Amino acid sequence: MSMDLSNVSEKLMEGKVDELKQLTEQALQSEVNPADILNQGLLPGMDAVGQKWKDGDMFMPEVLRCAKAMSGAMDILRPHLSEGDMGNAGTMVIGTVAGDLHDIGKDLAAMMFEGAGYKVINIGIDQPNENFVKAVKEHKPNVLGMSALLTTTMPRMGEVINSLKEAGIRDQVAVIIGGAPVTEEFAEEIGADLYAPNAGGAVDITREFFEKKSA
Ligand code: B12
Numbered sequence: 001m002s003m004d005l006s007n008v009s010e011k012l013m014e015g016k017v018d019e020l021k022q023l024t025e026q027a028l029q030s031e032v033n034p035a036d037i038l039n040q041g042l043l044p045g046m047d048a049v050g051q052k053w054k055d056g057d058m059f060m061p062e063v064l065r066c067a068k069a070m071s072g073a074m075d076i077l078r079p080h081l082s083e084g085d086m087g088n089a090g091t092m093v094i095g096t097v098a099g100d101l102h103d104i105g106k107d108l109a110a111m112m113f114e115g116a117g118y119k120v121i122n123i124g125i126d127q128p129n130e131n132f133v134k135a136v137k138e139h140k141p142n143v144l145g146m147s148a149l150l151t152t153t154m155p156r157m158g159e160v161i162n163s164l165k166e167a168g169i170r171d172q173v174a175v176i177i178g179g180a181p182v183t184e185e186f187a188e189e190i191g192a193d194l195y196a197p198n199a200g201g202a203v204d205i206t207r208e209f210f211e212k213k214s215a
Helices: 006-013 017-029 034-054 060-080 104-115 129-139 155-166 184-190 199-214
Strands: 090-097 118-127 143-147 174-178
Touching (some): 006 060, 017 060, 034 060, 034 104, 060 104, 090 155, 104 143, 104 174, 104 199, 118 129, 129 143, 155 184, 174 184
Parallel strands (some): 090 143, 143 174
């Protein structure tokens, strides 16, 4: 059944967590195609949030509320989606490095990648270097994301990259790093493939990276 899903986008943009959950459930009960709920309702809403944020028309607390609404709706929708519905952009492993407990930015980045059709494995905060390597071996992602918010934990990112080299798997994965103190120069210095100053832009530069690679 088809249905106007702009109200799904609207509730997401207003950050109405419970109302969006109800709406998602109602749509499923009315036999709206789950992939349509995602592609015509949630994703355009999240895109618009990302754009407003970039333009300075929305602030962090509102963005977080929208992200929470998206996440709640996805919990309801996920069991109804087939692998194909989720998009096949690839797989991402993402985590915050050892000694670092900050996860808000990492989770936003994870959500943006999920929204762009990635299967995202979020390994959490304070992850020892070897856990990143283990996760890359296990899940064979095409993207590895690392987050650090402290100048004292940033060096862990370079160490993980070195461990990937030692394990002979560095070339199998594109490494993208982020977090407030991280810079483009730092990314270059430690041999990361990509750096993004914000979560919205991260998806775009990753897409460009793979397009260039396959050209
Ligand atoms: C919230 C917060 C906390 C919370 C974290 C809660 C949580 N669940 O995450 C708590 C209270 C736990 C905390 C603790 C500490 N914090 Co703190 N914290 C912050 C604060 C205020 C906001 C961080 C945040 O969430 N920002 C919002 C998100 C959305 O932004 P973001 O993380 O930068 O992420 C964006 C981008 O960077 C990017 N991104 C982030 N990660 C990734 C990953 C990838 C792959 C990609 C592509 C993009 C990406 O995308 C995101 C969205 O655009 C910052 C100040 C600041 N302005 O940054 C200090 C700050 C980071 N904290 C700081 C400090 C010092 C600490 C403590 C040591 C304080 C203390 N003395 O106890 C502890 C350390 C704990 C630890 N071991 O990690 C300092 C760091 C200084 C430094 N340069 O090292 C800061 C800068 C505050 C300051 N000015 O002093 N903190």
